[in-house]
Amino acid sequence: MGKLFAVSDLHVSHVENRSVVDRLRPDSAGDWLIVAGDVGELFADVERTLAELRGRFGAVIWAPGNHELWTHPGDPVKLRGVARYEALVRMCRDNGVLTPEDDFPIWAGPDGPVAVAPLFQLYDYSFRAPGTLTKEESLNRAYAVGVVCTDEKMLHPDPFPDRQSWCWDRLAQSRQRLDAIDPLMGTVLVSHWPLVRRPTRALRFPAFAQWCGTELTADWHLRYRAVVAVYGHLHIPRTTRYDGVRFEEVSLGYPSEWRRRAGPPQPMRLILDGA
Numbered sequence: 001m002g003k004l005f006a007v008s009d010l011h012v013s014h015v016e017n018r019s020v021v022d023r024l025r026p027d028s029a030g031d032w033l034i035v036a037g038d039v040g041e042l043f044a045d046v047e048r049t050l051a052e053l054r055g056r057f058g059a060v061i062w063a064p065g066n067h068e069l070w071t072h073p074g075d076p077v078k079l080r081g082v083a084r085y086e087a088l089v090r091m092c093r094d095n096g097v098l099t100p101e102d103d104f105p106i107w108a109g110p111d112g113p114v115a116v117a118p119l120f121q122l123y124d125y126s127f128r129a130p131g132t133l134t135k136e137e138s139l140n141r142a143y144a145v146g147v148v149c150t151d152e153k154m155l156h157p158d159p160f161p162d163r164q165s166w167c168w169d170r171l172a173q174s175r176q177r178l179d180a181i182d183p184l185m186g187t188v189l190v191s192h193w194p195l196v197r198r199p200t201r202a203l204r205f206p207a208f209a210q211w212c213g214t215e216l217t218a219d220w221h222l223r224y225r226a227v228v229a230v231y232g233h234l235h236i237p238r239t240t241r242y243d244g245v246r247f248e249e250v251s252l253g254y255p256s257e258w259r260r261r262a263g264p265p266q267p268m269r270l271i272l273d274g275a
Contacts, residue, residue, distance in 0.1 A: 001109040001274040002030030002058055004116070007267045008065070008192065008232025009038040009251035012045050016255040020265050021049060026057050032107065033057040034116070034271065036232045036250060037065020037192030043077035046088065051095040059105060061098045063118035064088060065192035065233060066211070070154035081158030081166070085120070100174070104181065107188065109274040114227050115181050119174050119191040121217060122167035127197050127209040135164070135210075142207040149211040171216055178224045186227040188271060194231045195220050199249065202236050221245045228271050237267075 005026070012018045026033070033053055039046045039062075046068055054060045068088055071080045079087050092099045104115040128138035142148050151163070160166040181187065189195065193213040200209035212233060221229045221243065228246045235253035239246065252258060252267035 001107070001112070002026070002028050002032060003270060003274045004032045004034070004107050004109065004188070004272040005057075005268045006034035006036060006190070006230045006248060006250040006271050007252065007269070008036035008230075009235060009253050010035070010040070010049065010267070011038060011067070011252065011254060012040045012049050013042065014255050017252060020252060020267065021053075024053065024056070024268055028274075030058045030274065032059040032061065032105075032116070033268070034118070034188075034190050034230055034250075035060060035062045036118075036190055036230055037063050038067040038232060038251075039065075041067045041070050041072045042075045043087070043091070047091050047095065050092060050097045054096050059098065060096075061105065061116055061118050061190065062092055063100055063190045063192055064120050066149070066151050066155055070150070071156055072154060080156040081160065083158070104177070106185075107272060109272055111227060111272045112186075114186040114188055114272070116188045117178060117181070117190060117224070119189060121170050121174055121191055121193060121214065122163060123193055123211055124164040124167040124214045124216070125210045126215040127200055127212055129207040129210060138207070138210050142210065145205070145207055147205040147207045149208065151211055167214055168216075171214070178220070181224070183225075186225045189221060189224060189226045189229045191217075191229075191231050192233050194234065194247070194249070195229055196242055196247075198242055199231070199234060199236070199240065199247065203234065221247075230271060237269075 125135040129141040132138040157166040195217040232251040
């Protein structure tokens with residue numbers, strides 16, 4: 001069995017990031033790659049990047065980020081909300097890329113077998129800004145300090161009335177699928193947004209946390225026997241442990257961010273070793 005790698009937040013609209021992605025290569029033909037969201041904003045960029053990666057790796061497993069779900073004014077694909085997500089799933093399937101709507105693949109390496117479970121859960125504003133008690137107070141605080149996620153303008157929840165409702169529907173679907181996994185089998189849980197709030201404590205602007213997940217997934221790494229939980233979104237790549245479970249933040253981020261780190265960018269993180 002090959003190795004299981006992961007990346008996220010490739011943001012290929014940036015020329016420098018496109019060059020980094022062009023250099024991503026497996027160690028062997030049997031290696032798998034997790035892509036935990038935010039490949040890009042334009043539908044064609046997402047398709048081209050995932051198709052290229054699938055041509056290099058034995059399997060590519062994708063979970064959507066918020067940027068793929070944007071209806072960007074510069075994107076010829078004008079689909080919104082659920083219709084856009086469903087189109088992304090169809091595109092992935094056309095290119096042999098696994099999605100949250102497909103059967104969870106089983107990685108059978110020395111630390112396995114484990115079910116690799118890509119999730120699409122969104123957020124419900126329950127990671128509220130410090131000192132606020134309601135969603136409305138938290139949003140008002142973010143607007144007051146000028147820290148507002150672009151999702152508020154470009155991530156449409158159609159046909160749901162709001163992103164919170166879409167999040168809750170996605171959580172119900174994900175729970176049903178995760179509950180069906182063999183209870184004796186471990187998992188690699190893959191999501192764009194962190195499953196627990198604790199990683200958001202490292203954010204420079206705490207008010208941004210409300211766009212970073214939901215309290216309703218706080219015990220999923222334990223309930224679903226996670227060997228590793230993979231996420232992105234925060235652009236703070238690191239390894240942490242919560243409740244004894246390893247969490248891997250695997251984002252590349254924007255060029256202005258990764259240039260500040262020591263050495264050339266190495267976004268592809270080893271999650272499980274096939275040796």
